[in-house]
Amino acid sequence: MKINFIDLQSQYKKYESEINKEVLEVMSSAQFIGGSKLNTLEQSLATYCGVNHAIGCSSGTDALLLALMALDIKEGDEIITTPFTFIATAEVIALLKATPVFVDIDEDTYNIDPSKIEEKITPKTKAIIPVSLYGQVADMDEINQIAQKHNLIVIEDACQSFGATYKGKKSCNVSYIGCTSFFPSKPLGCYGDGGAIFVNDDEMAQKIRIILNHGQDRRYNHKYVGINGRLDAIQAAVLNVKLAHFDEEVSKREEIGQKYIDGLKDVKGIKTPFIKSDRNSVFAQFTLVCEDRQMIEEKLNNAGIPTAIHYPKPLHLQEVFEYLGYKEGDFPISEKISQKVISIPMSPFLTNEEQQYIINTLKRDND
Template sequence: MKLPFIDLKSQYEAHKDEINQAVLNVLDSTQFIMGQEVKTLEETLAHFCGTKHALACSSGTDALLLALMAYDIGPGDEVITSPFTFIATAEVIAFLRATPVFVDIDPANYNLDPTLLEAAITPKTKAIMPVSLYGQCPDMDAINAIAQKHGIPVIEDGAQSFGATYKGKKSCALSTIGCTSFFPSKPLGCYGDGGAIFTDDDALAKKMRILLNHGQEERYKHEYVGINGRLDTIQAAVLNVKLAYFDDEVKARERIGARYSQLLKDVLITPALSKDCTSVYAQYSVRVPNREEVAKVLNEAGIPTAIHYPIPLHLQPAFTYLGYKEGDFPLSEAIAKEIMSLPMSPFLTEEQQDMVVGALKETLC
């Protein structure tokens, strides 16, 4: 038996009739762009996170891009972020011809280390973009305090942490702007690309809504140069169904993540849960010194693994022009060589989890 890495099939089967009907309703309406389902989703998302505004958009990457565009970030500006994340975080900064500035990570939670943040701030710094990696938020109070001291906005990249909490508040509601992704494998995923932006700021929300629709507030009247960042109605319909069950799935993720950690605590380095934080375990990632060998053995036993992420951003060919070199961010580099993600979803059974744990213990012990 080969385990699924993320069990989207079981999730679909659990809600199949509702999802199919929601999609058929959109097909019958023929309102494929900006249909009522998008508005419903935005209202539900805002209520879920506790923000004044939620804007559905075409992807998590575009959510980050629109947030930066709202602040007119461009050539000559710097944005501080983590080198240990998916490329989209820094990609959008570079796309606007601004400069990504990296700060190393906390070895416990793999998120941006606030104690290193202030040293990276310069007069050119226009935003800080911390990443809530693997489903857990960084120390947002510390990051926000430093940002406020310097008059810099904070944009949370919550692509992997939607549903997680920090001191009782939801991820994406912890800073000036929060962004998330609804890529199918994310904790809340649609059946294509999708994302959302969250803010309490009326002016920012208005500007981003204009920007995501080709910069037009009225049809054919373009206030800004924008993008086509709209979420299509079918994806919104799927998300509306799945969001109704999301709280239960978050609880299941927390339970499964905690069980993994309990079973593996004496075998390898498991994810550390920071004080006052919950995690949605978008990835359950452990550290394995002999990763390639272990992954090979697990794969042969029908257990898929993944690496998130094998090469830190400062060592990516696309960012050679920034002038970073190996050794500049030692923690990111060391963890990138050991990190390995295990099968994880709200539908992972204890039997399947025991299969993963048993194979790991047999390989490592």
């Protein structure tokens, strides 16, 4: 059985006529940057998340970078985040010559542990960037309360959690700024790189819009140092189609995720995701924690089932961050989990037959 890790081909086939029509309209108009497709997308995204402003941009990484630039983050500032995530979260902090300050994760959710944040706050701390990892929103109420107490800004890195719900609110609308990614493999993905920033503050939204277009407040008049962070119209066209079907896909992701959890709950040596009762997960990845990862990886790969590891080495142990002075043992939970995680196929288009085959393979020879 040939199983895709993420089945983008089936998704395209289902929406093919709609996507082709939208993309061809962009081609015919020759308006490849900005325009009506982007305007429609931004309005729809804002409505979907219940925020005042959704701002399309060139990637999830640039969404985080733009948020920090708009907050005037500079050399010497400290930003608290998690070491157990993709490097983009800390990379943008370092790019601005600010200092990533890591806090270990919760052993059940793999998101940043709010109880460990306050001890890392110093007079140089300016913001906290929790990551809503694997599709489940972090403990935002606790994080926002800590931030409010210390006059800090919270930026949700929602690059894996667009569409998830936290206590009745959508991810990207649970902090001062929300940032997401539309990389093709994300729950809502385009056909290239793309992202968005979500904010309720009108002045901040305007500043972000200026910075993402080379700092221009009007043509050839540059108010800030900016970047080329625009989302192109073809990607907006693709996202408009996919967003119209997105709720159905989120429901399917939850259904498939729950079937995995139920089907694998009694398999020894495997821990399935723990989703807190006041939120859901869009399962950007379906990630298991295994006592013997190599054995599980070999078992699945020998059966033709693709796997991935998100993430094999925590950020504090990466060569690029050696200058921060962290060492092995500083964040024991992140280090332990990174040695045990493995992600298995997940997409709204994973068939019952495929999923049962994966479950049966994992249960086989289990004693």
